[in-house]
Amino acid sequence: MALLDVQNLGISFGGLRAVDDFHLQVKKGQLYGLIGPNGAGKTTVFNLLTGVYKPSEGIIRLDGEDITGRSNIEINKAGIARTFQNIRLFKDQTVLDNVKIGLHNRFHYNTFEGIFRLPRYRKIEKKMEEKAMELLEVFELEKEKDYLASNLPYGKQRKLEIARALATDPKLLLLDEPAAGMNPNETHELMETIRFIREKFDMTILLIEHDMKLVSGICEELTVLNFGSILCQGETEKVLQNPEVIKAYLGE
Amino acid sequence: MKKLRLSRQGRSDLITYGIILLLCLILFLIGQSSYQLQGLLVPVCAQIMLAVSLNLTVGILGELSLGHAGFMCIGTFMGASFSIYMEQFIPIPALRFFLALLIGALSAGIMGFLIGLPVLRLKGDYLAIVTLAFGEIIKNLINMVYLGYDSSGLHFSMNDTASLGLAEDGVVIIKGPQGVTGTPTDSNFGIGILLVLLTVFIVLNLVHSRDGRAIMAIRDNEIAAESVGIHITKYKLMAFTISAALAGLAGSFYAHNYNNIKASTNNFGYNMSIMILVFVVLGGIGSIRGSVIAATILYMLPEVLRFMSQYRMLVYAIVLIVMMLFTWSPKAQAWKAVQLAKCRKRLRPLTDRFRKKSSGHMTGEGE
Ligand SMILES: Nc1ncnc2c1ncn2[C@@H]1O[C@H](COP(=O)(O)OP(=O)(O)O)[C@@H](O)[C@H]1O
Numbered sequence: 088m089a090l091l092d093v094q095n096l097g098i099s100f101g102g103l104r105a106v107d108d109f110h111l112q113v114k115k116g117q118l119y120g121l122i123g124p125n126g127a128g129k130t131t132v133f134n135l136l137t138g139v140y141k142p143s144e145g146i147i148r149l150d151g152e153d154i155t156g157r158s159n160i161e162i163n164k165a166g167i168a169r170t171f172q173n174i175r176l177f178k179d180q181t182v183l184d185n186v187k188i189g190l191h192n193r194f195h196y197n198t199f200e201g202i203f204r205l206p207r208y209r210k211i212e213k214k215m216e217e218k219a220m221e222l223l224e225v226f227e228l229e230k231e232k233d234y235l236a237s238n239l240p241y242g243k244q245r246k247l248e249i250a251r252a253l254a255t256d257p258k259l260l261l262l263d264e265p266a267a268g269m270n271p272n273e274t275h276e277l278m279e280t281i282r283f284i285r286e287k288f289d290m291t292i293l294l295i296e297h298d299m300k301l302v303s304g305i306c307e308e309l310t311v312l313n314f315g316s317i318l319c320q321g322e323t324e325k326v327l328q329n330p331e332v333i334k335a336y337l338g339e
Numbered sequence: 340m341k342k343l344r345l346s347r348q349g350r351s352d353l354i355t356y357g358i359i360l361l362l363c364l365i366l367f368l369i370g371q372s373s374y375q376l377q378g379l380l381v382p383v384c385a386q387i388m389l390a391v392s393l394n395l396t397v398g399i400l401g402e403l404s405l406g407h408a409g410f411m412c413i414g415t416f417m418g419a420s421f422s423i424y425m426e427q428f429i430p431i432p433a434l435r436f437f438l439a440l441l442i443g444a445l446s447a448g449i450m451g452f453l454i455g456l457p458v459l460r461l462k463g464d465y466l467a468i469v470t471l472a473f474g475e476i477i478k479n480l481i482n483m484v485y486l487g488y489d490s491s492g493l494h495f496s497m498n499d500t501a502s503l504g505l506a507e508d509g510v511v512i513i514k515g516p517q518g519v520t521g522t523p524t525d526s527n528f529g530i531g532i533l534l535v536l537l538t539v540f541i542v543l544n545l546v547h548s549r550d551g552r553a554i555m556a557i558r559d560n561e562i563a564a565e566s567v568g569i570h571i572t573k574y575k576l577m578a579f580t581i582s583a584a585l586a587g588l589a590g591s592f593y594a595h596n597y598n599n600i601k602a603s604t605n606n607f608g609y610n611m612s613i614m615i616l617v618f619v620v621l622g623g624i625g626s627i628r629g630s631v632i633a634a635t636i637l638y639m640l641p642e643v644l645r646f647m648s649q650y651r652m653l654v655y656a657i658v659l660i661v662m663m664l665f666t667w668s669p670k671a672q673a674w675k676a677v678q679l680a681k682c683r684k685r686l687r688p689l690t691d692r693f694r695k696k697s698s699g700h701m702t703g704e705g706e
């Protein structure tokens with residue numbers, strides 16, 4: 088059974104049919120790519136999957152559980168975490184605190200214990216700190232832990248966003264153009280990191296990407312979107328050789 | 340590595356507490372110089388508490404509130420009424436005053452919760468509009484309230500004293516526009532210092548806790564906060580309620596400095612709310628330390644400068660501008676960062692020793 092099972096998903100904005108009859112099966116542990124030209128509706132699919140938008144029709148199942156129409160908070164609790172195409176970090180907080188905020192729902196003490204620094208506050212904060220540092224180390228951000236997130240260079244901001252998403256302990260990780268704005272070196276490094284995450288956290292990853300080298304390098308399967316509809320779906324190599332895809336993608 | 344950060348935060352807080360104590364010492368000395376200035380010591384503590392608590396809403400949560408004086412007003416009248424009525428039942432002044440402070444905080448906190456509940460669900464600057472209206476409504480409502488008690492209990496009316504229908508032995512507590520009369524004057528500067536420290540302690544520790552991080556996450560990016568499972572309304576309400584409750588605490592404390600208080604425009608109206616906001620903005624949005632300093636200087640200055648007679652407001656205006664530059668110009672910020680780092684460094688041996696002691700104590704290792 089697929090970890091993520093999407094059937095007949097659709098949404099309209101006014102007269103614009105942004106996503107139409109979208110379906111997708113992502114198996115556990117898979118690295119899956121969602122590609123397509125600008126404005127094809129890829130980010131909209133992510134927004135539908137994470138509950139930012141409510142679909143007009145369709146069903147989304149995560150691990151067999153129907154999560155259609157739930158709020159983005161509930162969907163995060165159900166096990167989907169994401170990053171954003173235009174990075175959304177907590178800019179005025181430290182790198183470490185950004186990850187700790189990702190850990191928010193996994194560690195609990197109440198407001199009173201927090202304000203008066205009771206033993207449980209100390210104990211839980213210590214655990215959060217350790218967990219957060221563990222994640223920062225995966226992304227080699229431990230040296231910058233006290234920096235404000237907005238002071239990080241671009242590539243590291245993207246990594247921090249992934250670390251924060253992973254902190255929520257998701258079953259499925261959605262990455263929206265993680266390599267956007269990176270140079271080839273950084274992109275290559277990011278590819279390694281994504282592979283590493285999958286191994287280390289046994290993670291299932293669905294990613295949107297424009298960089299064909301990255302996509303063909305790490306994705307096992309692809310779905311190509313064009314004008315809100317699926318153009319082609321299947322194994323990466325086959326999809327990339329499909330003449331229609333080449334035409335739509337390279338704009339010939 | 341890990342400890343370094345904790346202590347870094349701790350050192351910064353320690354500096355804040357140090358600055359507060361230093362300011363209090365200066366205030367105390369200023370207070371010795373004249374009777375007028377002495378009279379400002381309690382109100383200035385209330386102002387500091389108001390500025391710090393408003394900073395929780397404006398700087399930490401990132402929502403604009405234009406009715407902070409309204410919450411203070413609730414605390415003032417609830418606290419004062421409680422004390423007057425309870426004077427017969429609770430003979431121990433300290434206990435009664437403590438309860439009055441609690442009542443002030445609680446009632447303002449509940450009000451903050453009730454206002455925040457519908458408004459904070461909305462995205463946008465609705466809180467500013469609603470709190471602006473709330474501040475004015477509360478002030479006007481209190482000017483219409485008549486409250487008294489006699490042997491048969493409390494009496495309440497919205498018309499006049501006569502319609503309270505008090506018995507011979509009756510006492511009027513709140514008399515419409517003439518305000519509340521007969522409050523025991525339990526407040527003093529010492530208690531003021533303690534309450535300022537308590538307010539700062541609560542706000543700073545909240546900021547450094549799990550809840551505080553969630554509140555600041557919402558301020559920085561709501562969509563991202565939701566994407567990691569943070570309930571926006573819950574934490575907005577939490578911050579706003581605590582902020583209102585602390586304003587109520589300040590209000591009740593303020594009330595017990597005067598035998599009689601009226602809900603006038605200058606005391607509790609729009610002017611006052613804006614004044615508190617000015618403290619917060621000039622002290623630096625989000626900077627607790629800044630709020631303390633700005634509230635102290637700007638509240639005391641007109642009185643301290645009284646000897647300059649007609650030049651007083653001119654100097655006041657210049658101070659406002661200088662403070663704004665000092666808070667917001669990049670050069671001044673860089674300078675402050677350097678000074679702070681120096682200060683922290685000097686404090687390091689001290690905190691290290693303290694930490695060693697306390698951690699040794701916890702693990703039972705000792706030295
Ligand atoms: N909230 C919205 N309101 C109106 N139109 C939207 C909204 N979000 C996306 N769209 C439209 O949907 C289409 C797909 O956008 P998007 O999913 O961002 O494309 P991309 O594949 O580049 O990520 C675009 O035409 C965009 O303008």
Ligand SMILES: [Mg+2]
Binds near residue numbers: 129130131172
């Ligand atoms: Mg997009």
